[in-house]
Amino acid sequence: MAAHLSAFTGAPLSGERELIITPSTQGALFLAIAATVVSGDKVAIVRPDYFANRKLVEFMGGEVVPITMDYLERSDGAGIDLGQLEAAFKAGATTFLFSNPNNPAGVVYSVDEIGRIADLANRHGATVIVDQLYSRLLYSGVKYTHLRASDMSSDNLITIMESSKTESLSGFRLGVAFGGARLIDRMEKLQAIVSLRAPGYCQAVLRTWFAEPSGWMADRIAKHQAIRDDLLKVLRGVKGVDARAPEAGSYLFPRLDDVRTMRACLAAFQNTRARNEGVLSALPTSGRISMAVVRRRRRASAGPLSPRLMSSRQRRSIDGAMTPTQRSPCQGSQKSHNWGGS
């Protein structure tokens, strides 16, 4: 595992001292924040980013310092406001937490952005936690820069991944965190009281991670990309929608002018049929619209779903996810990053 992760990220890694297996990236994020943030600490997080980041910081009594990411105005890079990040460090932020590729916008940080983040973190002695959950799900032609392979001090860096959606293995709940030995050791000690360990029997599946049959990952990614393209085509046919093509991941995060635009999107989706026997739907949540491809479960319900007819459980399972055919035997195991619980 350490050898695979080292090769993938382009930096050496000791499996003995610098790697921990956690119950999912969620478990890894919790441990990473709990190991680095104490009450009163300032933590810089990107806006928008994974919805739980704010809650994690607040659980530890930390103070969130939001950093703007203007991804819609950019065609390359994520669009993070590096001036704001520098100001946050100068104002005493001790930790910076971000996802790359960004969840939910699906944009990838440029080599310049990663270099500047490394430089700023080094100068201010800050800890950086980077959630790379979707870093294997890159669409064609996208260049990805691993922060681990930059000049960033490895002592102060934690990288988080999971054999998850790209591989359709999220039901196994197997995340990894790797980085500075001192931080990983702290996470290990915390894990002893938080969950003790990741599920033992599941861990056998990690032998298949980064060891997929030749062409399998490329095929998966091509299928994701086709769905992305279908969705983008529909969205861009609606007036008042501003949607940047995601470079990675399973999300679309468009900006809509108003409620009328939202209704027009819903109508456009209801006249469309996605591939993989999916149906399309959209839900207004938390002041924005999340869109999902949902696999049709029964022939009888082949018609488009109505948001108002969905149970809260269904909503949770689909909100925000752009999911290709799920082959999981266990629907309850699907990880939905964007559902808007409080």
Next chain:
Amino acid sequence: MAAHLSAFTGAPLSGERELIITPSTQGALFLAIAATVVSGDKVAIVRPDYFANRKLVEFMGGEVVPITMDYLERSDGAGIDLGQLEAAFKAGATTFLFSNPNNPAGVVYSVDEIGRIADLANRHGATVIVDQLYSRLLYSGVKYTHLRASDMSSDNLITIMESSKTESLSGFRLGVAFGGARLIDRMEKLQAIVSLRAPGYCQAVLRTWFAEPSGWMADRIAKHQAIRDDLLKVLRGVKGVDARAPEAGSYLFPRLDDVRTMRACLAAFQNTRARNEGVLSALPTSGRISMAVVRRRRRASAGPLSPRLMSSRQRRSIDGAMTPTQRSPCQGSQKSHNWGGS
């Protein structure tokens, strides 16, 4: 599941509102403490009890109020000092956390003790978290009283269990917590940021829980009991050892006079061969001795293990556990409650 737990504990249970599936009892304990304790709260915990209880309270910034349990002086009941518990509540303790059967002493609280705990908690409006991990592993003739079936206010009570050691399923990491809907709802929200959910694929095994083949559990318990009796016989043959027979669970927690007694115990164990092709060993940890039955892995290492020759990983896996033959394919999944990490 709710129906099984309701029948087992003798009190009604709503699976929809009063039950959460967690990554193991450790995950359940963490969420229960995190949902009830905030910085500065006083939390009563029994001494001795599960080693992580103190750490959980301290992680949340709570103040531990120790309650003495004089189990060696008793032949019935656990021996909790109820006067100390009452004093703790009077001094402002808002939560009481204990295991029943007690881990590590293996003693079971009497019906009177449970009634008094319920009464005191009700009078002071305290929340009670009871870890019943070993409540299915009761040796012959032992009477067990479920706090849920007492007069304790169900709103303020959380019960924790796991399909674990008794069933040799700990590698699946599947705990349950059930109780007051308000507390369970808080735990559910916390779980969203701590681990998101228990491993999905593993959850299928819960269909077998409380639905074991006829006679299977009785046979398991009889095998545990035979090991307990073997160990007790050896221990009681050594001068300076005070050992009460555990009524439940997988632990023995004797008191030894001094280091000489410890050495005599080690020698006695090294001349003994436990059933199930196990070997016996003992380790001095944290000022006491933990004893374990370890399954012999290779014919070549059939001789008694030397504590000094064990790796720290081996120590972790055996310390404190009195484990019958493990049939798990995944050694790393064994849960050892008593290892003395910090």
